[in-house]
Amino acid sequence: MNQLTFLGTGDAMGVPRVYCDCDVCTEARLMGENKRKRSSVLIDGGDGDGTSEQFMIDCGPDWRSQMEDQGLRMVHTLLITHAHFDHIGGLPEWADACRWLGVKGRLYAPREVIATIQGQFPWLGRHVDFLETDGGIELGGWKVHSWKVCHGHNGYSYAYRLDQGGYSWAYCSDAIDLKTSEKEPLHGLDMLVLGTSFVHELAEFSTRSVYDMREAQELLRELKLGHTYFTHMSHDVDVRQNYNLDQGITIALTGMKVPLGTLKLEMNA
Numbered sequence: 001m002n003q004l005t006f007l008g009t010g011d012a013m014g015v016p017r018v019y020c021d022c023d024v025c026t027e028a029r030l031m032g033e034n035k036r037k038r039s040s041v042l043i044d045g046g047d048g049d050g051t052s053e054q055f056m057i058d059c060g061p062d063w064r065s066q067m068e069d070q071g072l073r074m075v076h077t078l079l080i081t082h083a084h085f086d087h088i089g090g091l092p093e094w095a096d097a098c099r100w101l102g103v104k105g106r107l108y109a110p111r112e113v114i115a116t117i118q119g120q121f122p123w124l125g126r127h128v129d130f131l132e133t134d135g136g137i138e139l140g141g142w143k144v145h146s147w148k149v150c151h152g153h154n155g156y157s158y159a160y161r162l163d164q165g166g167y168s169w170a171y172c173s174d175a176i177d178l179k180t181s182e183k184e185p186l187h188g189l190d191m192l193v194l195g196t197s198f199v200h201e202l203a204e205f206s207t208r209s210v211y212d213m214r215e216a217q218e219l220l221r222e223l224k225l226g227h228t229y230f231t232h233m234s235h236d237v238d239v240r241q242n243y244n245l246d247q248g249i250t251i252a253l254t255g256m257k258v259p260l261g262t263l264k265l266e267m268n269a
Protein backbone atom coordinates (compact mmCIF):
# COMPACT_ATOMS: atom_id res chain seq x y z
CA MET A 1 0.00 0.00 0.00
CA ASN A 2 1.14 3.56 -0.69
CA GLN A 3 2.15 5.68 2.23
CA LEU A 4 2.90 9.31 2.97
CA THR A 5 5.77 10.35 5.26
CA PHE A 6 5.95 13.84 6.75
CA LEU A 7 9.52 15.02 6.11
CA GLY A 8 8.83 18.44 7.57
CA THR A 9 5.83 20.17 9.13
CA GLY A 10 7.16 23.68 9.75
CA ASP A 11 6.20 27.06 8.37
CA ALA A 12 8.50 29.20 6.22
CA MET A 13 10.86 29.90 9.14
CA GLY A 14 10.99 26.39 10.63
CA VAL A 15 11.08 25.67 14.37
CA PRO A 16 13.17 26.68 16.31
CA ARG A 17 13.03 30.06 14.68
CA VAL A 18 16.35 31.90 14.55
CA TYR A 19 17.08 33.89 17.75
CA CYS A 20 13.66 33.06 19.24
CA ASP A 21 13.62 31.96 22.89
CA CYS A 22 9.88 31.31 23.26
CA ASP A 23 8.87 28.10 25.09
CA VAL A 24 8.24 26.19 21.84
CA CYS A 25 11.55 27.19 20.22
CA THR A 26 13.40 26.43 23.47
CA GLU A 27 11.79 22.98 23.70
CA ALA A 28 12.59 22.41 20.00
CA ARG A 29 16.28 23.13 20.69
CA LEU A 30 16.56 21.17 23.93
CA MET A 31 14.28 18.16 23.44
CA GLY A 32 12.99 18.34 19.87
CA GLU A 33 9.29 17.42 19.99
CA ASN A 34 8.54 20.77 18.34
CA LYS A 35 11.51 20.70 15.97
CA ARG A 36 10.00 21.28 12.54
CA LYS A 37 11.79 21.48 9.23
CA ARG A 38 10.12 23.18 6.29
CA SER A 39 6.98 21.37 5.05
CA SER A 40 7.40 18.49 2.65
CA VAL A 41 6.08 14.94 2.23
CA LEU A 42 7.36 11.74 0.63
CA ILE A 43 4.98 9.37 -1.16
CA ASP A 44 6.04 5.83 -1.83
CA GLY A 45 4.85 2.28 -2.14
CA GLY A 46 5.57 1.65 1.55
CA ASP A 47 7.22 -1.65 0.67
CA GLY A 48 10.78 -0.40 0.41
CA ASP A 49 11.36 -2.40 -2.78
CA GLY A 50 11.25 0.63 -5.05
CA THR A 51 8.68 -0.94 -7.36
CA SER A 52 6.32 2.01 -7.28
CA GLU A 53 7.47 5.49 -8.17
CA GLN A 54 8.58 7.52 -5.19
CA PHE A 55 8.04 11.27 -5.18
CA MET A 56 8.15 14.23 -2.85
CA ILE A 57 5.90 17.24 -2.62
CA ASP A 58 8.02 20.38 -2.24
CA CYS A 59 11.74 20.74 -1.78
CA GLY A 60 12.52 23.40 0.82
CA PRO A 61 15.89 24.49 2.20
CA ASP A 62 15.94 21.49 4.59
CA TRP A 63 15.85 18.96 1.72
CA ARG A 64 19.34 17.51 2.32
CA SER A 65 18.89 16.90 6.04
CA GLN A 66 15.35 15.56 5.45
CA MET A 67 16.80 12.98 3.07
CA GLU A 68 19.44 12.05 5.64
CA ASP A 69 16.79 11.82 8.39
CA GLN A 70 15.01 9.19 6.28
CA GLY A 71 18.19 7.38 5.21
CA LEU A 72 17.33 8.19 1.60
CA ARG A 73 20.00 8.65 -1.08
CA MET A 74 17.75 10.11 -3.73
CA VAL A 75 14.19 10.84 -4.81
CA HIS A 76 14.07 11.37 -8.57
CA THR A 77 10.65 13.00 -8.83
CA LEU A 78 9.25 16.16 -7.23
CA LEU A 79 5.91 17.94 -7.27
CA ILE A 80 6.18 21.64 -6.39
CA THR A 81 3.28 23.69 -5.01
CA HIS A 82 4.69 27.19 -5.55
CA ALA A 83 7.97 29.00 -6.00
CA HIS A 84 8.45 30.42 -2.51
CA PHE A 85 11.81 29.83 -0.85
CA ASP A 86 10.47 27.50 1.84
CA HIS A 87 9.14 25.20 -0.91
CA ILE A 88 11.97 25.36 -3.49
CA GLY A 89 15.11 26.35 -1.53
CA GLY A 90 16.47 22.77 -1.75
CA LEU A 91 16.26 22.55 -5.54
CA PRO A 92 19.92 23.44 -6.22
CA GLU A 93 21.06 20.64 -3.87
CA TRP A 94 18.56 18.21 -5.38
CA ALA A 95 19.83 19.08 -8.88
CA ASP A 96 23.38 18.58 -7.64
CA ALA A 97 22.42 15.11 -6.40
CA CYS A 98 21.01 14.42 -9.89
CA ARG A 99 24.36 15.54 -11.35
CA TRP A 100 26.31 13.24 -9.03
CA LEU A 101 24.13 10.27 -9.89
CA GLY A 102 24.12 11.07 -13.61
CA VAL A 103 20.32 11.12 -13.75
CA LYS A 104 17.81 13.70 -14.87
CA GLY A 105 15.43 14.61 -12.07
CA ARG A 106 11.76 15.09 -12.89
CA LEU A 107 10.20 18.27 -11.52
CA TYR A 108 6.44 18.54 -11.93
CA ALA A 109 4.66 21.85 -11.33
CA PRO A 110 2.10 24.15 -12.94
CA ARG A 111 3.51 25.95 -16.02
CA GLU A 112 3.86 29.35 -14.36
CA VAL A 113 5.59 27.86 -11.30
CA ILE A 114 8.11 26.18 -13.63
CA ALA A 115 8.75 29.54 -15.33
CA THR A 116 9.46 31.21 -11.97
CA ILE A 117 11.78 28.39 -10.87
CA GLN A 118 13.68 28.54 -14.17
CA GLY A 119 14.05 32.31 -13.69
CA GLN A 120 15.42 31.85 -10.17
CA PHE A 121 17.68 28.86 -10.86
CA PRO A 122 18.53 29.05 -14.59
CA TRP A 123 21.15 26.28 -14.39
CA LEU A 124 18.77 23.57 -13.13
CA GLY A 125 17.75 22.51 -16.65
CA ARG A 126 21.09 20.73 -17.09
CA HIS A 127 20.06 18.12 -14.52
CA VAL A 128 16.28 18.40 -14.35
CA ASP A 129 13.38 17.84 -16.76
CA PHE A 130 10.51 20.26 -16.13
CA LEU A 131 7.06 18.75 -16.63
CA GLU A 132 3.79 20.66 -16.49
CA THR A 133 0.90 19.49 -14.34
CA ASP A 134 -1.70 21.84 -15.83
CA GLY A 135 -3.61 19.27 -17.87
CA GLY A 136 -3.38 16.63 -15.12
CA ILE A 137 -0.72 13.92 -14.88
CA GLU A 138 -0.26 10.30 -13.75
CA LEU A 139 2.42 9.72 -11.14
CA GLY A 140 3.20 6.54 -9.20
CA GLY A 141 -0.24 5.20 -10.10
CA TRP A 142 -1.96 8.40 -8.93
CA LYS A 143 -4.10 10.64 -11.10
CA VAL A 144 -2.80 14.08 -10.09
CA HIS A 145 -4.67 17.36 -10.47
CA SER A 146 -3.23 20.78 -9.54
CA TRP A 147 -5.24 23.94 -8.97
CA LYS A 148 -4.63 27.49 -7.83
CA VAL A 149 -5.48 28.40 -4.22
CA CYS A 150 -5.55 31.75 -2.44
CA HIS A 151 -2.37 32.34 -0.38
CA GLY A 152 -3.62 35.67 1.04
CA HIS A 153 -0.99 38.36 1.44
CA ASN A 154 1.52 36.13 -0.41
CA GLY A 155 -0.54 35.82 -3.60
CA TYR A 156 -1.46 32.29 -4.53
CA SER A 157 -0.12 28.79 -4.32
CA TYR A 158 -1.25 25.49 -5.85
CA ALA A 159 -2.79 22.47 -4.18
CA TYR A 160 -2.68 18.89 -5.45
CA ARG A 161 -5.41 16.27 -5.42
CA LEU A 162 -4.39 12.63 -5.98
CA ASP A 163 -6.80 9.82 -6.85
CA GLN A 164 -6.13 6.10 -7.14
CA GLY A 165 -8.40 3.07 -6.86
CA GLY A 166 -11.27 5.01 -5.30
CA TYR A 167 -9.04 6.69 -2.68
CA SER A 168 -8.58 10.48 -2.84
CA TRP A 169 -6.37 12.81 -0.90
CA ALA A 170 -5.01 16.32 -1.27
CA TYR A 171 -2.02 18.42 -0.23
CA CYS A 172 -2.79 22.07 0.43
CA SER A 173 -0.02 23.53 2.58
CA ASP A 174 -0.30 27.26 1.82
CA ALA A 175 -3.85 28.54 1.58
CA ILE A 176 -6.31 30.84 3.30
CA ASP A 177 -9.80 32.15 2.62
CA LEU A 178 -10.52 29.61 -0.14
CA LYS A 179 -13.27 30.61 -2.55
CA THR A 180 -16.05 28.17 -3.49
CA SER A 181 -14.35 27.05 -6.70
CA GLU A 182 -11.02 26.59 -4.89
CA LYS A 183 -12.70 24.31 -2.34
CA GLU A 184 -14.39 22.20 -5.01
CA PRO A 185 -11.59 19.59 -5.43
CA LEU A 186 -11.43 19.16 -1.63
CA HIS A 187 -14.95 17.74 -1.36
CA GLY A 188 -15.26 14.03 -0.75
CA LEU A 189 -11.62 13.44 0.09
CA ASP A 190 -10.51 10.54 2.23
CA MET A 191 -7.59 12.53 3.54
CA LEU A 192 -6.29 16.11 3.47
CA VAL A 193 -2.94 17.60 4.45
CA LEU A 194 -3.70 21.23 5.29
CA GLY A 195 -1.38 24.06 6.33
CA THR A 196 -2.20 25.85 9.58
CA SER A 197 0.57 28.25 10.60
CA PHE A 198 -0.98 29.32 13.93
CA VAL A 199 -3.55 28.06 16.42
CA HIS A 200 -5.29 31.45 16.38
CA GLU A 201 -3.45 34.13 14.42
CA LEU A 202 -4.16 37.61 15.71
CA ALA A 203 -2.48 39.60 12.92
CA GLU A 204 -4.65 41.81 10.68
CA PHE A 205 -6.35 39.51 8.13
CA SER A 206 -4.98 41.36 5.08
CA THR A 207 -1.42 40.60 6.24
CA ARG A 208 -2.01 36.86 6.61
CA SER A 209 -1.25 34.03 4.20
CA VAL A 210 -2.18 30.64 5.74
CA TYR A 211 -5.20 29.31 7.67
CA ASP A 212 -5.01 29.11 11.43
CA MET A 213 -6.41 26.03 13.22
CA ARG A 214 -9.61 27.79 14.25
CA GLU A 215 -10.44 28.76 10.64
CA ALA A 216 -9.28 25.39 9.32
CA GLN A 217 -11.76 23.61 11.56
CA GLU A 218 -14.58 25.77 10.19
CA LEU A 219 -13.49 24.83 6.67
CA LEU A 220 -13.33 21.14 7.56
CA ARG A 221 -16.82 21.18 9.13
CA GLU A 222 -18.04 22.44 5.76
CA LEU A 223 -16.06 19.97 3.63
CA LYS A 224 -16.97 16.86 5.62
CA LEU A 225 -14.03 14.75 4.53
CA GLY A 226 -12.21 11.80 6.05
CA HIS A 227 -9.08 12.59 8.06
CA THR A 228 -7.02 15.81 8.11
CA TYR A 229 -3.39 16.33 9.10
CA PHE A 230 -2.24 19.84 9.98
CA THR A 231 1.19 20.89 8.69
CA HIS A 232 3.14 24.11 7.91
CA MET A 233 3.09 25.06 11.61
CA SER A 234 5.01 27.97 13.11
CA HIS A 235 6.42 28.24 16.63
CA ASP A 236 2.92 29.27 17.75
CA VAL A 237 1.98 25.57 17.76
CA ASP A 238 3.16 23.41 20.66
CA VAL A 239 2.65 19.74 19.84
CA ARG A 240 2.67 18.95 23.59
CA GLN A 241 -0.57 20.89 24.05
CA ASN A 242 -4.08 19.55 23.66
CA TYR A 243 -5.93 22.06 21.48
CA ASN A 244 -9.23 20.12 21.64
CA LEU A 245 -9.36 19.86 17.87
CA ASP A 246 -12.41 18.33 16.21
CA GLN A 247 -12.46 14.58 15.71
CA GLY A 248 -10.65 13.49 12.56
CA ILE A 249 -7.83 16.03 12.86
CA THR A 250 -4.23 15.15 13.72
CA ILE A 251 -1.30 17.52 14.16
CA ALA A 252 1.37 15.99 11.93
CA LEU A 253 4.75 15.17 13.44
CA THR A 254 8.02 14.82 11.59
CA GLY A 255 8.51 11.25 10.43
CA MET A 256 4.83 10.36 10.86
CA LYS A 257 3.65 7.82 8.27
CA VAL A 258 0.11 7.72 6.94
CA PRO A 259 -1.27 4.88 4.77
CA LEU A 260 -2.77 6.08 1.51
CA GLY A 261 -5.61 3.80 0.61
CA THR A 262 -8.23 1.70 2.22
CA LEU A 263 -7.18 -1.55 3.82
CA LYS A 264 -9.16 -4.35 2.24
CA LEU A 265 -9.96 -6.97 4.88
CA GLU A 266 -9.66 -10.49 3.57
CA MET A 267 -12.69 -12.58 4.51
CA ASN A 268 -12.12 -16.17 5.59
CA ALA A 269 -14.09 -18.62 3.47
Ligand SMILES: O=c1ccn([C@@H]2O[C@H](COP(=O)(O)O)[C@@H](O)[C@H]2O)c(=O)[nH]1
Pocket: 011, 012, 013, 083, 084, 085, 086, 154, 174, 197, 209, 210
Ligand atom coordinates in the same frame (compact mmCIF):
# COMPACT_ATOMS: atom_id res chain seq x y z
O1 LIG B 1 7.62 35.95 -3.72
C1 LIG B 1 7.85 35.43 -2.60
C2 LIG B 1 7.10 35.74 -1.48
C3 LIG B 1 7.40 35.13 -0.27
N1 LIG B 1 8.45 34.27 -0.21
C4 LIG B 1 8.77 33.62 1.08
O2 LIG B 1 7.77 32.67 1.31
C5 LIG B 1 7.48 32.62 2.69
C6 LIG B 1 6.00 32.84 2.86
O3 LIG B 1 5.60 32.48 4.14
P1 LIG B 1 4.16 31.79 4.38
O4 LIG B 1 4.09 31.59 5.85
O5 LIG B 1 4.18 30.49 3.64
O6 LIG B 1 3.14 32.70 3.85
C7 LIG B 1 8.32 33.69 3.38
O7 LIG B 1 9.48 33.09 3.92
C8 LIG B 1 8.76 34.57 2.23
O8 LIG B 1 10.01 35.13 2.42
C9 LIG B 1 9.18 33.94 -1.31
O9 LIG B 1 10.11 33.12 -1.26
N2 LIG B 1 8.87 34.54 -2.51
